[in-house]
Amino acid sequence: MASASSLDILRNLLRQFVLQRRAVELQNNVANIEELWTLLSDNRLCSLLRDDDRLFERQTAYRQSVWSVNAPALSTICLIAPLFEKDSIPHLFIKGPLMLHEVYQDYFFRPTTDVDVLVASNDFYRAGAVLAEAGFVLEPDCKRVYWRIFLGEQHYYPPHKTLTVVDLHRRVRHPAGPATMERFLDPVLRHKIGGRSVAVPTPVNLALLLVVYLLKGIMTYEAVGYFLLDLAMLLARMDERAVHQLIAEARERKLTLALCLALRAVRMIAPLSPLLEKEINGQKLSLMSDAELFRQLLVPGIARTWPRIRALIKTCDHVNDLAQAVAWEVGRKIAQRACGAHLF
C-alpha cells in the first residue's frame, strides 16, 4: 500500500524527470525504499531512476525483463510492417517500443507486452489474414462478439519465441464516444528502424491516444503512471502551433473533456503552457481535486473513488452522447459477462 509520502516522492521524481528529460537521482534520505520501488514498478516507471547502489539488483532485473519483452516486440514490428505495406494496408504501430523511442529516445524505457497495430475497420480482417499467413494464430476467445465488436481488437499468437503477440485494433475511441480511428491513421509519422520506415502516430495523435488510455485507466482502476509521464513528456516538447492543433483536434473528436481531465493530472507533475491552462479553466469538470485524480491514476487500489459510469458521463463532450455512452456501457457489460472476460 503506497503512503502519501511515497506518492509525494514519486511526484517529485516525475517532475524532475520531465524538467531534466533524463533519469533522476534518488535522495539518500528516502525512508521506505521498498514501498517506493513497488509504486514505481506498478506504474512501469522504474527507469525514472538513475542507477542506485541500493537498488542495483532490482534495477538490473527490471531492465532485463524489459529487454526480454521489448526485443521480441521490435523483431515482430520489423517482420509484420513490410507485410502490411506489401498488401497496401494502412496501419499504425501504437503504444509499443516505437512510441517509447519517440517519447524517450529509448526502445527499452519500460516493458511493452505486445505489439499493438491499428488498421481501418475495412481492413481489419484483411490484416488478420496477413498475420495468419505469416504464421500468427488468432486467440480462440477473440472470435467472440465482445472482442470483435466492443473491444474492436484481436490477439494473434506468434509462430515462434523470438516474436511476440500482435494485438490488431480497428478502433481507438473515447470509451463512450464515437469511433475516431480514421483520424489517427492519416497523417502518420515514419519511424526509421532496422533499415525500414514504420508508421507511428504524429505527436498530436499520440497525445490524444494517451488521453484515451488515461481515461480507460481511470475506468478500469489500473495504475497508469506510465501513460501520464508519456503525455507530460510529449506536451513539454510541443510548440504553440502543435498545442493549438491538439486543442482543435480534441474538440473535433469530442475529446475536450477527456483532454482537460488528463491535463489536470499532468499539471501535477509538469507546468502546462498558458494555452492548455486556459483550456482547462474554460471547462467545468468538478469531479475531484487534481491531487485525488493523480492518486487515482497512480494508486487506484486505494483511491477507487470513481464509478466508471460516472467517469463516462462526466467526460462526454456533448449531452447528446450521454444516451449512447450509457447504452454502449450496458451492451459491453452484457457481452463481457457472456464471454467471462474482465478487460475493458
Add this chain to the structure above:
Amino acid sequence: MNDRTNIDSPISGTLSVSEYAVASEFGDGVSIMNLETSAYYRLQGVAWFVWRELATAPTFEDLCVAIQDVYRVSPEISARDLESLLRDLLHGGLITVRHR
C-alpha cells in the same frame, strides 16, 4: 548493406553501430539484438567499453589506443583482442565499417 566490410579484409575505416542493431545497457553490460536475424548478444567488460566507444565513429587504431589507456594493456594484446571482437560483431551484423 553496401558499406558493410568484407569480414576477411583488414578492418580499416570508421566503425559504427549497424542500423539493424538495437541495444540496451543494464547491469554489468549491454544487450544487443540484430533486427534482421533476431539474434541476441550480450557484451560485458572491455567489449561493452568498445561498444560505447562506437558512438564516436572511431577507427580500429582509435579503439586500440582507448583500450590501452583505460585497461593498461600492451598495444599487441589490445590489437589482437580488439580485432577478434570486431570480427565477431561484424559476423553478427552489429557494426559497419565505412572505408575512408
